[in-house]
Amino acid sequence: MTAGADELVVGASVEVEVGPVAHGGHCVARHHGQVLFVRHTLPGERVRAVVTEIGPRGRFLRADAVEVLEAAPGRVERPCPWSGPGLCGGCDWQHVDLTAQRALKRAVILEQFSRLADLDLTAHLGREVEVEAVPGDRDGLGWRTRVEFAVDQDGRPGLRRHRSHDIVPVDTCLIADPRVLGTGVLETIHPGSTAVDVIVPSVGEPVVVEVPDGPVPVVRERVALSALTPPVGDLELEVSARGFWQVHPGAARTFVSTVLDWLAPQPGERALDLYAGVGVFAAALARRVGPQGMVTAIEGDRVATEHARDNLAASGWVEVVRDRVDRATRRLVRAGSTVDLVVLDPPRTGAGRQVCRDLAALRPRAIGYVACDPAALARDVGYLAEQGYTLTDLRAFDAFPMTHHMELVAVLHPTP
Numbered sequence: 001m002t003a004g005a006d007e008l009v010v011g012a013s014v015e016v017e018v019g020p021v022a023h024g025g026h027c028v029a030r031h032h033g034q035v036l037f038v039r040h041t042l043p044g045e046r047v048r049a050v051v052t053e054i055g056p057r058g059r060f061l062r063a064d065a066v067e068v069l070e071a072a073p074g075r076v077e078r079p080c081p082w083s084g085p086g087l088c089g090g091c092d093w094q095h096v097d098l099t100a101q102r103a104l105k106r107a108v109i110l111e112q113f114s115r116l117a118d119l120d121l122t123a124h125l126g127r128e129v130e131v132e133a134v135p136g137d138r139d140g141l142g143w144r145t146r147v148e149f150a151v152d153q154d155g156r157p158g159l160r161r162h163r164s165h166d167i168v169p170v171d172t173c174l175i176a177d178p179r180v181l182g183t184g185v186l187e188t189i190h191p192g193s194t195a196v197d198v199i200v201p202s203v204g205e206p207v208v209v210e211v212p213d214g215p216v217p218v219v220r221e222r223v224a225l226s227a228l229t230p231p232v233g234d235l236e237l238e239v240s241a242r243g244f245w246q247v248h249p250g251a252a253r254t255f256v257s258t259v260l261d262w263l264a265p266q267p268g269e270r271a272l273d274l275y276a277g278v279g280v281f282a283a284a285l286a287r288r289v290g291p292q293g294m295v296t297a298i299e300g301d302r303v304a305t306e307h308a309r310d311n312l313a314a315s316g317w318v319e320v321v322r323d324r325v326d327r328a329t330r331r332l333v334r335a336g337s338t339v340d341l342v343v344l345d346p347p348r349t350g351a352g353r354q355v356c357r358d359l360a361a362l363r364p365r366a367i368g369y370v371a372c373d374p375a376a377l378a379r380d381v382g383y384l385a386e387q388g389y390t391l392t393d394l395r396a397f398d399a400f401p402m403t404h405h406m407e408l409v410a411v412l413h414p415t416p
């Protein structure tokens with residue numbers, strides 16, 4: 001179907017010049033005043049795009065580039081046969097070389113900070129922000145230590161189409177750690193399973209969990225910090241096989257060591273670890289502040305809290321609180337508490353205005369913020385700026401190569 005000049009409908013095909021990258025794994029194009037978010041393309045390309053979805057109130061359209069008329073530098077052959085228009089939705093940038101992928105992520109970060117924190121990040125930090133490879137990453141493939149395969153009605157394992165519940169049966173996943181496929185998960189699915197999770201922990205053997213009925217074991221993860229931060233040493237933590245853990249094998253130690261470097265916790269200090277999961281930041285902070293200090297880890301999930309309690313049991317100066325962060329921080333402020341340091345690692349939605357206000361009221365000398373969404377981080381940096389805290393450093397990591405996702409670590413200090 002070829003579209004008329006004005007009304008584009010789902011299935012319409014148009015030729016467009018592709019503009020800048022936008023947050024979410026697509027680029028912006030315009031057609032007779034309408035905004036299209038086009039996947040599978042690059043800024044500067046000319047493509048034929050097919051409309052896949054009309055956004056709310058028709059304010060924008062989503063589209064897939066199905067034919068490249070003029071390619072931009074950085075375009076490569078997709079290494080994965082399951083990636084592309086209408087196929088697996090797991091990766092956004094398989095058609096882009098790694099250096100160009102990181103440049104796209106950098107552009108997204110700069111744009112989000114400009115829009116949501118009113119901050120020219122380059123001018124503010126006095127340097128360019130680069131999106132760094134996570135140490136140990138080789139070619140952006142084979143890094144994913146946790147994969148959830150869906151199972152279709154015929155019992156075939158696969159991955160979801162973009163923005164869809166449809167399942168694309170696959171025979172490989174190139175971003176998965178090769179040990180994921182080594183479990184034989186794509187060949188043997190038990191009848192009745194709706195999904196199957198494969199977890200490759202850093203300690204012990206890979207684990208396969210059939211959803212909904214398979215047992216969910218506990219796995220162990222080692223965070224090798226000794227070479228990076230000698231006073232901390234390696235951490236080893238238990239985590240439910242389906243619980244939260246950073247999926248790139250180099251990620252946890254990179255983020256923990258970055259936070260420790262910036263916060264420089266001192267013996268005797270009091271620290272908060274918010275959205276603590278199974279307590280990886282709390283464990284590192286506990287070793288630095290020592291028994292004269294105090295660490296409070298706050299986590300909402302029951303299972304994660306139980307694991308955090310086990311992981312931190314040997315450090316009597318750590319308290320693990322199961323609660324929502326907004327409620328727990330409100331309580332601390334009402335009690336007139338103060339702390340020396342805060343680490344927060346919220347989910348994609350970020351911390352929000354009230355939590356940021358309460359963090360500032362606790363008067364920490366530094367805040368370490370670990371974020372998986374540059375938009376939420378930028379917004380919260382804006383809220384913290386209103387409360388007298390300034391962004392003093394930021395690093396961005398390509399913890400999810402081939403996808404549009406990334407991880408950022410930021411540090412804020414009281415505004416002088």
Ligand SMILES: C[S@@+](CC[C@H](N)C(=O)[O-])C[C@H]1O[C@@H](n2cnc3c(N)ncnc32)[C@H](O)[C@@H]1O
Nearest residue numbers: 244275276277299300301323324325345346347
């Ligand atoms: C991105 S994970 C970080 C976990 C941990 N810091 C780590 O690095 O392994 C976010 C955690 O926040 C928890 N969480 C989400 N919303 C929460 C809330 N409102 N209050 C408390 N915990 C929350 C989730 O259960 C999850 O464990």
